[in-house]
Amino acid sequence: MYGTWADRIEKGLPQMNHKSKSKSDAVWQLRAPGPEDYSRVAELADQLGYPSTAQEIRSRLEGMRDSDQYAVYVAELPEGKIAGWIGVSIFRTVAADPCAEITGLVVDSDARSLGIGSALVQIAEEWARSRRCNAISVRSNVKRDGAHRFYERHGFQHIKTQKAFRKDLAASEVAAEVSSSATKDSQTQLHRVSSSANIKGDAPRNLPYET
Ligand SMILES: CC(C)(COP(=O)(O)OP(=O)(O)OC[C@H]1O[C@@H](n2cnc3c(N)ncnc32)[C@H](O)[C@@H]1OP(=O)(O)O)[C@@H](O)C(=O)NCCC(=O)NCCS
Numbered sequence: 001m002y003g004t005w006a007d008r009i010e011k012g013l014p015q016m017n018h019k020s021k022s023k024s025d026a027v028w029q030l031r032a033p034g035p036e037d038y039s040r041v042a043e044l045a046d047q048l049g050y051p052s053t054a055q056e057i058r059s060r061l062e063g064m065r066d067s068d069q070y071a072v073y074v075a076e077l078p079e080g081k082i083a084g085w086i087g088v089s090i091f092r093t094v095a096a097d098p099c100a101e102i103t104g105l106v107v108d109s110d111a112r113s114l115g116i117g118s119a120l121v122q123i124a125e126e127w128a129r130s131r132r133c134n135a136i137s138v139r140s141n142v143k144r145d146g147a148h149r150f151y152e153r154h155g156f157q158h159i160k161t162q163k164a165f166r167k168d169l170a171a172s173e174v175a176a177e178v179s180s181s182a183t184k185d186s187q188t189q190l191h192r193v194s195s196s197a198n199i200k201g202d203a204p205r206n207l208p209y210e211t
Contacts (some may be wrong), residue, residue, distance in 0.1 A: 028083060028116060029076045030123050033061065037074055040082040048106040050209065064089070070142055071127045075107070075116045083111040086120035088127055091137070100128030102138040105147075105211050121154050 038054040038061075045052040052060075064070035068090070075084045079201055086109035091101040102124055107117045123188065128136045139149050148158070 006156055027078060028117060028119070030073045031076060033074045033082075033085065037082055041074065041085055044082070044106045044108060045104070047109060048104060048211070050104075059183065068131060071086040071124070073120060073123050075120055077111070081090040084110045084116050084120055086124050088136070090131060090133065100124070100131065101134040102136065102211065105138070116152065117150060121151075138211060161195055 027201065035058065039058040042052045042054050042057045061072065064072065065086075070087070070089045072085060072087045074082045077083050085104070086102060087104040088097050088100055088102050092098045102121070105117065105120060107120070125136055134186065136156075137159075138151060139162075142161065152158070
């Protein structure tokens with residue numbers, strides 16, 4: 001059960017019941033997600049371009065229980081609907097000091113331009129400061145022009161453009177298996193490859209990720 005969010009308040013997280021006022025006078029609440037929110041968080045992940053199930057969201061959040069390293073906030077509208085979410089975490093490297101990184105941000109297409117995205121970024125920044133980070137960054141697909149303007153309006157500077165590389169380890173495992181069984185008879189090879197393919201097919205979706 002993902003039940004440790006209450007502990008986060010005790011650990012000094014930024015105001016969990018922070019309220020913001022939108023341009024249209026609507027008020028929303030920023031808080032940590034609970035199990036009742038997982039399916040809605042998943043729907044919004046879909047809008048971000050990463051189709052997910054509620055179970056996948058649960059499992060990912062369970063891996064983010066360390067509130068010194070990770071924070072997730074949802075924006076809840078007065079009627080109880082979740083209109084957006086943000087994920088932020090500490091990014092650690094050997095070569096540079098830790099800094100905070102926004103790992104996902106999305107606002108429902110029906111609730112955009114109300115200030116919700118801004119409020120989510122603001123609370124992520126507060127969390128980053130509370131974790132002694134001197135900077136907060138975000139990696140955003142070059143296709144997301146609108147989001148880039150949004151970040152620049154919030155003081156983020158475009159510092160560089162990168163190429164992202166990725167190797168699918170499950171696929172290379174299948175290739176290695178085929179290669180190692182090259183001396184075996186063709187019937188056996190066929191069986192081994194199709195077994196691996198089934199295992200891969202049942203595994204959670206693993207899309208290349210950049211926000
Ligand atoms: C980017 C996003 C989170 C902003 O959320 P939001 O609640 O609409 O943000 P706010 O209301 O606080 O600010 C809106 C402002 O951001 C800028 N902006 C945001 N999205 C924009 C877009 N697609 N095109 C142009 N400007 C955009 C505009 O300046 C806009 O101001 P305006 O409404 O007066 O024109 C939201 O558009 C979204 O979820 N986009 C799809 C997912 C995405 O790209 N996420 C970021 C991944 S890095």
